[in-house]
Amino acid sequence: MKKLALLVTAVLIFAVMVTGCKKKAPELSEVSVIKIGVFEPMTGPNASGGELEVEGIKLANELFPEVLGKKIELVIADNKSDKVEAANAAERLVNKEQVTAIIGSWGSSLSMAAGPIIKGKVPAVACSATNPLVTKGNDWYFRVCFLDPFQGQVMATYAVNNLNAKTACVIQEISNDYSVGLAKFFMDSFKKLTKNDKSILAKPFSYNTGDNDFTAQVTTIAQLKPDVIFAPGNYTESALIIKQARDQGIKIAFLGGDTWETDPFLEVGKKSVEGATFSTFFTSEVAMNKTSEAFLKAYRDKYKKDPAAVTALGYDSYLVVRAAIEKAGSLDGQKIRDEIAKTKNFEGAAGNITLDENGDAVKDAVIKIVKDGKFKYLTTVKP
Numbered sequence: 001m002k003k004l005a006l007l008v009t010a011v012l013i014f015a016v017m018v019t020g021c022k023k024k025a026p027e028l029s030e031v032s033v034i035k036i037g038v039f040e041p042m043t044g045p046n047a048s049g050g051e052l053e054v055e056g057i058k059l060a061n062e063l064f065p066e067v068l069g070k071k072i073e074l075v076i077a078d079n080k081s082d083k084v085e086a087a088n089a090a091e092r093l094v095n096k097e098q099v100t101a102i103i104g105s106w107g108s109s110l111s112m113a114a115g116p117i118i119k120g121k122v123p124a125v126a127c128s129a130t131n132p133l134v135t136k137g138n139d140w141y142f143r144v145c146f147l148d149p150f151q152g153q154v155m156a157t158y159a160v161n162n163l164n165a166k167t168a169c170v171i172q173e174i175s176n177d178y179s180v181g182l183a184k185f186f187m188d189s190f191k192k193l194t195k196n197d198k199s200i201l202a203k204p205f206s207y208n209t210g211d212n213d214f215t216a217q218v219t220t221i222a223q224l225k226p227d228v229i230f231a232p233g234n235y236t237e238s239a240l241i242i243k244q245a246r247d248q249g250i251k252i253a254f255l256g257g258d259t260w261e262t263d264p265f266l267e268v269g270k271k272s273v274e275g276a277t278f279s280t281f282f283t284s285e286v287a288m289n290k291t292s293e294a295f296l297k298a299y300r301d302k303y304k305k306d307p308a309a310v311t312a313l314g315y316d317s318y319l320v321v322r323a324a325i326e327k328a329g330s331l332d333g334q335k336i337r338d339e340i341a342k343t344k345n346f347e348g349a350a351g352n353i354t355l356d357e358n359g360d361a362v363k364d365a366v367i368k369i370v371k372d373g374k375f376k377y378l379t380t381v382k383p
Helices: 002-020 047-063 083-096 108-118 148-162 177-194 215-224 235-247 263-273 290-303 309-328 333-341
Strands: 033-040 070-078 101-103 124-126 141-143 168-173 205-207 228-230 253-256 277-280 346-348 351-353 365-371 374-381
Touching (some): 033 047, 033 083, 033 108, 033 309, 047 290, 070 083, 108 124, 108 177, 124 309, 148 177, 148 228, 148 277, 168 215, 177 228, 205 215, 215 235, 235 253, 235 263, 263 365, 290 309, 309 333, 309 346
Parallel strands (some): 033 070, 101 124, 124 141, 168 205, 168 228, 228 253
Antiparallel strands (some): 277 365, 346 351
16 A cells, blocks of 8 residues: 555656646647737726737738748637636646737736746737736736836826826726826826925825726815826726716816727716826827838728727737747747847837837837817827
């Protein structure tokens, strides 16, 4: 019995070792297609954002369907707008589907949940995940968008220079890492620009994802009478906050971040969100280069409308991953990761992409405003 127990133990240890070992990448001659994982929220409260990114990824796949003489197959995994489900989806892509690379996710928290799973195994490129923690300490995760410290600075500068704001209040989605991070960066920049540590009139007002009653927050803010309100968060909740504020007769300017640029923001907020101003990554009103022109034409031909900024970033993420696979000449994850890290002056639909030592893109920011029920371009801000 003792020998049998030792034998069983040895077998179990061996099994764990084998399971934990990184599998060798297949040779090109061994595969019929090259799989790229698409890791996005297709259901749940972030679904509209995920769908917009997937539109861009699919369009790029239609225009550039092959690499290294092989067809590229997109494997879409729904992370369901949930951190736990995000980890599960990433695990399926890495271990079950054995994808060569991953694109996504809309929502920094969801990308961060996948980080430990992809690290050292499969390189990933986020389209619009702006929280610094997505790539910090993980040299297998990259992004083609700017970061929240820059975005927060852009909107604080706009508030001070364009709206002559001297005071502000902040409403943050406390369960959303993106919202909490961007709120902090805005506050830090606003205090610095106003040269007044008390220019943020109170601690950030908080709510949870899925909340729909913001009466308490907007009532208190109305009493404080700030010059502007910064409310970075998911599009649905943000639109409801603005609507409920307007219903109370509050006319204070609302500022936000890139998550606002979705149709549900307009549909939920309706006339209440007129004048809402936010930072984003791209505008269809000004073609940035030849790749941008080609993307805009292809998208308009297919969808009969203008693309959202994150759709352009989805398109760019696919191009960056495809180019890295081509340069690597291999399906080896390490080689592809290394080629992504070398990305420099890569022409994308949303502008040229150069990745820094942290895997982050140095990009311009675009400011838009809601006017006549549509997102309208205001200006471009360089780093």
